[in-house]
Amino acid sequence: MPSTLPAGTDIVAETEVKRSRFIAVLRRADRATEAQDFLDEQRRRYPDARHHCWAYITGDEPSELAERAGDDGEPGGTAGVPMLQVLRTRDLVDVAVVVTRYFGGVKLGAGGLVRAYSGAVAAVVDAAPLVGRERLELLTLEVGHDTAGRVEAELRGRGVAVVDTAYGAAAALTLATRDPARLADTVAEITAGAGELVPAGARWVDV
Secondary structure, eight states, rough: EEEEETTTTEEEEEEETTEEEEEEEEOSSSSSSHHHHHHHHHHSSSSTTTEEEEEEESSGGGGGGGEEEEESOTTTTTHHEEEEEEEETBBOOOOEEEEEEEESSSOOHHHHHHHHHHHHHHHHTTTSEEEEEEEEEEEEEEEOOHHHHHHHHHHHTTTTTTEEEESSSSEEEEEEOOOHHHHHHHHHHTTTTOOEEEEEEEEEOOO
């Protein structure tokens, strides 16, 4: 199962190799534009650093997958790609990582840079409170406004993922599940058989 980082959380880990300081920051990024904004933010935060190397993986479906990395002035292939490889190996999605380097005066060589940058990313991933990502079936349940609050509370109380609630002529709850038949039984019990589930596709969700 792929994993990601909860939204709104930055994880920071700092390592040192031969007096060079590596500051790795990991952030949730659901789109490539978010990863780019994150990189720009880190550059502003550490304007005096020599390098801001980066990597990101966004998109859950194969058709949406985007993987990018950059060395930011380090020798080609010694920073961004090794960083990206750590994200791949850990089966992470929808995340971006930036490693800022303050040069310590001692050259590390190509192999040393690869180990330093991949090690920095491994350290920040090890410190992260990761959550799983799973592709679940979506179903919509319409209920009256007078019962919507109770029904939603009971569903959540039984561990059902309510991913959206829309209010129109009725309240429409969008539910995510890996077991539609079991969910149908739960809905029937909560609504005394009055609730009807309508398929609404599928979505990757944090679980």
